[in-house]
Amino acid sequence: MFDEPMAEYVLALVLAFAKDLPATMRLQQRRVWQHRETERLAGAHALVVGVGPIGRAIGRKLRAVGVSVSALGAAARADDPDFDSVAPMSDLRIALAGADYVILATPLTAATHGLVDEHALRAMKPTARLVNISRGGLIVLPDLVDALDKGALAGAALNVFADEPLPKSSPLWDLPDVVVSPHMAGDVKGWRDELVRLFADNLDRYIAGAPLINVVKPGSTA
Numbered sequence: 100m101f102d103e104p105m106a107e108y109v110l111a112l113v114l115a116f117a118k119d120l121p122a123t124m125r126l127q128q129r130r131v132w133q134h135r136e137t138e139r140l141a142g143a144h145a146l147v148v149g150v151g152p153i154g155r156a157i158g159r160k161l162r163a164v165g166v167s168v169s170a171l172g173a174a175a176r177a178d179d180p181d182f183d184s185v186a187p188m189s190d191l192r193i194a195l196a197g198a199d200y201v202i203l204a205t206p207l208t209a210a211t212h213g214l215v216d217e218h219a220l221r222a223m224k225p226t227a228r229l230v231n232i233s234r235g236g237l238i239v240l241p242d243l244v245d246a247l248d249k250g251a252l253a254g255a256a257l258n259v260f261a262d263e264p265l266p267k268s269s270p271l272w273d274l275p276d277v278v279v280s281p282h283m284a285g286d287v288k289g290w291r292d293e294l295v296r297l298f299a300d301n302l303d304r305y306i307a308g309a310p311l312i313n314v315v316k317p318g319s320t321a
Contacts, residue, residue: 100290100293100294100297101153101285101290102152102153102155102156103156104284104285104286104287104290105153105156105157105204105232105284105285106153106156106157106159106160107160108232108258108284108285109157109160109161109202109230109232109284110157110160110161110164112230112256112278113140113145113161113166113200113228113230114140114164115256115278116138116200116228116253116254116256117137117138117139117140117143118137118138119135119137119138121254121275121276121278122135122275125275140164140165140166141164141165141166142165142166142167143165143166143167143199143200144166144167144168144169144197144198144199144200145161145166145167145168145169145198145199145200145201145202146168146169146170146171146194146195146197146198146200146201146202147161147168147169147170147171147182147202147204148170148171148188148191148201148202148203148204148205148214149170149171149172149203149204149205149206149233150170150171150172150176150179150181150182150185151204151205151206153204153232153233154170154202154204154205155181155182157202157204158170158181158182159181161200162181162183166200167183168181168182168183169182169183169184169185169186169194169197169198170182170184170185170186171185171186171187171188171190171191171194171205172185172186172187172188173187173188174187175187188210188211191214191219191222192218192219192222193222195219195222195223195227196222196223196224197224198223198224198227199224199226199227199228200227200228200230201215201223201227201228201229201230202230202231202232203215203229203230203231203232203233203237203238204232204233205233205237206233206234207233207234207236207237211237212236212237213236213237213238213239214237214238215229215231215237215238215239215242215243216239216242217239217242217245217246220242220243220246220251220252221246221251223251223252225250225251225252225253226253227252227253228252228253228254228255228256229243229252229254229255229256230255230256230257231255231256231257231258231259232258232259232284232285233259234259235257235259235260235261235262235263236261238257240260240261240271243255244270244271244274247274247276247277248270248274253276254276254277254278255276255277255278256277256278256280257271257277257278257279257280258280258281258282258283258284259282260282263281263282264281265279265281297312297313300312301313
């Protein structure tokens with residue numbers, strides 16, 4: 100039920116970066132008229148880390164606006180319906196090197212904890228942006244802050260954090276190329292009612308001995 104809302108949120112963030120909306124808002128608050136040129140989104144390349152339902156919804160949304168989208172999953176897959184290509188997670192650094200946007204949509208496990216560290220960040224282009232709508236523990240936060248401070252990364256949009264709420268002392272609040280949102284990417288109006296309907300449907304299925312929907316195997320990583 101969160102797939103499409105989260106994909107919409109990612110699309111909004113990617114568009115905001117391409118069209119420099121954070122700077123526009125800052126300049127508006129200061130009443131500064133400063134003309135700039137922005138980036139064309141069509142022709143950009145995005146890497147989605149995770150090929151579960153949310154990652155796939157993100158891939159479809161981005162491809163619809165002309166972005167080429169590759170993905171990383173548990174194993175390489177040919178002829179994928181939602182991605183131009185799918186490589187194994189072991190190819191992370193190779194895949195990062197060609198991405199303009201890197202979107203984290205994979206579960207937090209022992210294997211993915213600290214996935215984006217200083218080594219991964221060094222593999223990314225200095226013009227790339229990082230978007231995390233999954234779990235804060237996927238990123239080594241001091242390494243990310245250091246990369247942003249040094250201009251080794253063009254920006255980051257973070258919707259999840261290892262410590263929530265994000266402490267007021269965090270340097271992320273003041274970095275100009277960072278979008279901080281309070282773990283809200285999938286929360287659209289009416290989601291609670293939709294969740295109740297989904298639960299009730301699965302309960303009816305369980306009582307009737309019918310197959311359940313949206314079953315996730317414990318420990319699985321898409």
